[in-house]
Amino acid sequence: MKHPNEEELIAYHDGEVSRREATTQHLADCGECRAELERIEAVLAALDTMPVPDPGDNYGRRVWQQIAPRLPERRARWWDFGVSRHSGGRWLEPRRWAAAGAIAALAIAAFLAGRVTKHAGPEPTAADASQVRERVLIMAVGEHLGRSEMVLVELANAEPANAKQKQVNISGEQRRAEDLLEENRLYRQTALEQGDTLLANVLDELERVLLDVAHSPDKVTPAQLEAIRQRIEARGILFKVRVVGKELQQREESTKTSPGENGSTKKERNKA
Amino acid sequence: MKRMSPSVETPGDTDAIAVERTLAGDRDAFRVLVERHSHNVFRLAYRMTGNQHDAEEVVQETFLRAYQKLSQFAERANFGTWVYRIAANYAIDRMRQRRTEDAQRELPGRGVDEGLELDPMNIVPDAAPSPERLAQSGELAEHMRRAMNALTPAERTAFVMRHWGGSGIEEIAVALKSSTSAAKNTVFRSVQKLRQALGPFVERRGQARAMGTDL
Numbered sequence: 133m134k135h136p137n138e139e140e141l142i143a144y145h146d147g148e149v150s151r152r153e154a155t156t157q158h159l160a161d162c163g164e165c166r167a168e169l170e171r172i173e174a175v176l177a178a179l180d181t182m183p184v185p186d187p188g189d190n191y192g193r194r195v196w197q198q199i200a201p202r203l204p205e206r207r208a209r210w211w212d213f214g215v216s217r218h219s220g221g222r223w224l225e226p227r228r229w230a231a232a233g234a235i236a237a238l239a240i241a242a243f244l245a246g247r248v249t250k251h252a253g254p255e256p257t258a259a260d261a262s263q264v265r266e267r268v269l270i271m272a273v274g275e276h277l278g279r280s281e282m283v284l285v286e287l288a289n290a291e292p293a294n295a296k297q298k299q300v301n302i303s304g305e306q307r308r309a310e311d312l313l314e315e316n317r318l319y320r321q322t323a324l325e326q327g328d329t330l331l332a333n334v335l336d337e338l339e340r341v342l343l344d345v346a347h348s349p350d351k352v353t354p355a356q357l358e359a360i361r362q363r364i365e366a367r368g369i370l371f372k373v374r375v376v377g378k379e380l381q382q383r384e385e386s387t388k389t390s391p392g393e394n395g396s397t398k399k400e401r402n403k404a
Numbered sequence: 405m406k407r408m409s410p411s412v413e414t415p416g417d418t419d420a421i422a423v424e425r426t427l428a429g430d431r432d433a434f435r436v437l438v439e440r441h442s443h444n445v446f447r448l449a450y451r452m453t454g455n456q457h458d459a460e461e462v463v464q465e466t467f468l469r470a471y472q473k474l475s476q477f478a479e480r481a482n483f484g485t486w487v488y489r490i491a492a493n494y495a496i497d498r499m500r501q502r503r504t505e506d507a508q509r510e511l512p513g514r515g516v517d518e519g520l521e522l523d524p525m526n527i528v529p530d531a532a533p534s535p536e537r538l539a540q541s542g543e544l545a546e547h548m549r550r551a552m553n554a555l556t557p558a559e560r561t562a563f564v565m566r567h568w569g570g571s572g573i574e575e576i577a578v579a580l581k582s583s584t585s586a587a588k589n590t591v592f593r594s595v596q597k598l599r600q601a602l603g604p605f606v607e608r609r610g611q612a613r614a615m616g617t618d619l
Contacts, residue, residue: 139592174606184450192439
């Protein structure tokens with residue numbers, strides 16, 4: 133192979149594939165071309181050291197504040213159910229769909245369970261319908277509690293990105309807390325309707341904690357973060373969430389194996 | 405019940421959700437995209453325009469354009485790459501406009517013939533400083549800045565996209581509104597000019613390092 137020219141060496145440096153193997157072979161054999169490639173790479177490496185100013189951690193937020201007033205309202209598409217920005221747009225969040233889906237599933241499950249027991253079961257019981265409803269709720273709430281636990285654990289472990297920073301950015305946890313809040317309200321109301329007061333109470337406490345997180349500043353000082361952590365700890369919410377999560381797990385098992393006991397265990401637990 | 409582990413969402417997934425919500429009328433969902441991609445777009449814009457003020461303007465305009473064109477964003481695409489291309493397109497227009505403005509304001513007797521500015525002789529330093537001084541004072545950074553400023557907007561765009569953005573030739577051709585062979589040639593020309601302008605300094609630096617005089 134003849135010596136590659138400058139353009140070919142630059143293309144080689146950029147990872148171009150044409151005649152790559154032949155060029156590699158040539159470079160292994162030809163010190164002159166190797167030195168030329170090293171000179172090209174030295175200039176490019178030097179350029180890599182050109183500084184780019186850091187616009188700051190809150191740059192994204194600043195950009196948003198600058199452009200937000202200039203953004204026109206967007207008309208929702210018909211297949212998004214004509215929801216408005218204020219009322220329904222956020223319902224496109226998959227987790228909200230999950231929550232809404234679980235609630236809808238409760239109604240469908242109740243209807244189906246009613247039909248099945250009416251026509252097929254030798255001894256139709258209201259407990260069957262109730263059991264199906266409860267399992268749907270248990271599964272959905274179990275997952276919701278898992279996600280809430282994750283946010284609280286992350287918050288408990290949050291710390292400044294580096295030692296020099298005096299504030300901790302908790303905006304990610306905040307956004308997730310906001311999302312979880314709406315789900316939480318739905319599940320709490322449903323738990324109340326189902327007569328599961330313990331679950332409703334824990335969800336009520338979780339709601340307060342999520343509200344607390346959602347309404348905190350995006351960036352907090354270590355002292356403010358500590359205050360949030362203490363409020364979480366004072367409620368013992370992480371512990372309660374774990375306990376209820378575990379209990380839901382057991383309840384799901386029990387609804388699979390011994391449907392008859394289900395109602396009574398819930399009543400006893402509520403009493404406790 | 406086996407607790408489901410929380411789903412792991414990649415930035416691409418959450419970008420797609422934010423795009424979908426924005427298209428559904430939730431303007432605030434666009435905020436997620438702006439906050440997530442502003443730094444990357446700023447880095448590109450700064451490298452292309454060479455100054456913070458213009459870079460910030462490019463970032464704002466990029467996201468405004470992205471919002472307006474969001475319905476054209478294909479679901480299969482990566483939002484980061486898509487917005488990067490919008491930024492490159494706008495930055496090249498902004499650089500051309502800036503050059504015209506500067507030429508009219510500061511050099512009334514001189515045209516805006518890019519060929520004149522391209523001449524590598526114009527970007528070779530007047531008096532080559534010693535390697536020690538270069539190493540000490542960061543003058544190399546200044547030479548690099550001048551060498552980058554001496555590229556035409558198209559060359560600078562091609563270089564930044566190729567070497568810092570990792571863009572392919574086809575993508576650069578789209579940004580430059582040129583053929584792929586022309587884009588390839590523009591990339592080559594940019595590196596060639598940067599070499600001519602900076603090679604002597606970089607080689608001296610290497611020499612100084614080899615002699616143990618580099619600080």
